[in-house]
Amino acid sequence: MKKLFLYIVSLFILVGCSDEIPEHERPVQSKRAILAYLIANNNLDTDIMNNVVWMYESLAQSQDSCSLAIYYKPSSSNAYINEAQILTFFTDGHGQINGQPVLEGSNITTGNVVEQALKYTAVPGIATDTEVMQANLQAMADIIPAESYGLIFGSHATSWMPAEENPFISTKSFGQDGSAYNSINIPEFADVLEASFPGNLDFVLFDACMMQTAEVCYELRNATHYCIASVMETPTVGFPYHRILSELYQDEIDFNQICTDVISFNKEMGLWGTYAVVDCTQMDAFANAVREQIDQHASALENLSLHSIQQYGVKNGSTDFSYFSFDVADFIKQLNEGELPVLFQQTLDQTVLAKSCITNSHSYPYGSILTDESKYCGIGMYIPDAVLDTRWNDYYRSAISWYQTVWSE
Structure with a gap:
């Protein structure tokens, strides 16, 4: 009953707070839509906000119609978003995003990107709460119906280790919404994905630390086909979406190219990294x-x-x-x-279908x-x-x- 209530509330919120594109003006959507669930109510807010700009840059260069929905939970210091919102972008592949000319050059700023997004007030609550997460994922899928989805998750994470907070070491499993204890453990996380995307979740990309482990991939074996992640702690700058996002829309994703592109970017930035793609159906x-x-x-x-x-x-x-x-x-x-x-x-x-790494960084x-x-x-x-x-x-x-x-x- 609580889940039904949350979903009904979410529909009223989304309908009441959106700048809806008329149906006849929406671009033809690709077979796969990408959803990003970004929990930035922590010290990663600036970096994750920059990742949104990188995603926009990729869409601006796309020659195909693409759809992107981003759940964003900001910190209190975020100057552009003051509450949890869903930002959506539809590109027609001909130089327009959300019916407006794409931003170019110095005009691609955080403020301008957020302003051009179609905004929906997200279902309120702790982002890692199972019912809140499922309601917002469902809301994004309702905004962007598609044959299949790819999911990007960005926040803090510590793999299979249970979410707990103590004076010596805080473990988070996935996500940190304010308190480190506001996280979701991996078995519950997998349950949310299975319930939200039964049979049509192509991949999960973790822009978060330590998630490419057998424990995580095994829990996800019935939830998604592929897992893109790192077994190590990851740099706070995140994935270079301005280089890889377009590849994630392809019918046949070149996973080797994605791993290579991320490692090349990290090398250019003087960082470290291990990245791999696991076929969860083989777990x-x-x-x-x-x-x-x-x-x-x-x-x-x-x-x-x-x-x-x-x-x-x-x-x-x-x-x-x-x-x-x-x-x-x-x-x-x-x-x-x-x-x-x-x-x-x-x-x-x-x-393990693809992998790349940096040694002796x-x-x-x-x-x-x-x-x-x-x-x-x-x-x-x-x-x-x-x-x-x-x-x-x-x-x-x-x-x-x-x-x-x-x-x-």
């Missing part, structure tokens, strides 16, 4: 392959040195995410005396984490009890499906 087969290796080498696990395996967590001051995620292929190699079994390699190749402390490209397979996973934190380990065993399938015995 059941991937989980079985990992479990088979663990079963075959159960005795070797007792003497396995975690320090010998490529890990992706960073200790930065009082914040320490060390050993939250290990490279899956490097882990399997360690169990097989340095060799990756042929059958496992085949399954890995079917699961001078960006401290993140650049020193990955020094050998051969140790990066594109996806990480936790090894139970690698971190001596009973809260993490208890949650991992009780809530994460990957554990139940791969590690439970």
Whole structure:
């Protein structure tokens, strides 16, 4: 009943607060629409606002009709948006966005981009609340009906780790709406996507830290086809949407090109990075392959040195995410005396479709984490009890499906 109420309220809000384009004036929409769910009520607001400008730049250069809807939850200091809103852009591929000539050159400013957007007041509430998130995703899909969707999620994140706040380290799973505890855990996040886009969600792109893990992708296996993300903490500047957004509208996305373009941008900026694309529909087969290796080498696990395996967590001051995620292929190699079994390699190749990385970056402390490209397979996973934190380990065993399938015995 509460979900129905929220949805009805959202329709009244959206109808009452929009500058609607008449139906006959709307451009013909492409088969795939892109929705962005950006939770910027935190210290990333300036960077995420700049990402919106980059998205606009890509649309302005597009020669195809494209549709983009952005849920944006700003911080109190945002000078352009003072409440959660849905910003929509329709480009006709002939130099117009929302029926107006595209902004060019020095006119592409944050203020002008926000002004040209068609605006809808979003369903109010904490952006990571499951019912609020689902209502706003549904609202965006209603504004931009399409055959399929691609979703971009931007905010803070910490992969599978449960959302909790303490004086030493705050974990967020996905999202931070004000308080670090205003986050959504990954199993609940996957449920929202499954309910919102049954069978028509082509990809999820996480512009957020640490999300390309087996635990996350396994939870998403029934929610989306592809996951584009990084296994490491990501630079605050975000993805270079002015270079990659147009590719995300293509019927056949060139995932290798996207990973290459992001890494090239990060190199130009003197940053670090690991980016990969996982086929989430292959995660059941991937989980079985990992479990088979663990079963075959159960005795070797007792003497396995975690320090010998490529890990992706960073200790930065009082914040320490060390050993939250290990490279899956490097882990399997360690169990097989340095060799990756042929059958496992085949399954890995079917699961991780594209990857690219920067090694030996001078960006401290993140650049020193990955020094050998051969140790990066594109996806990480936790090894139970690698971190001596009973809260993490208890949650991992009780809530994460990957554990139940791969590690439970």
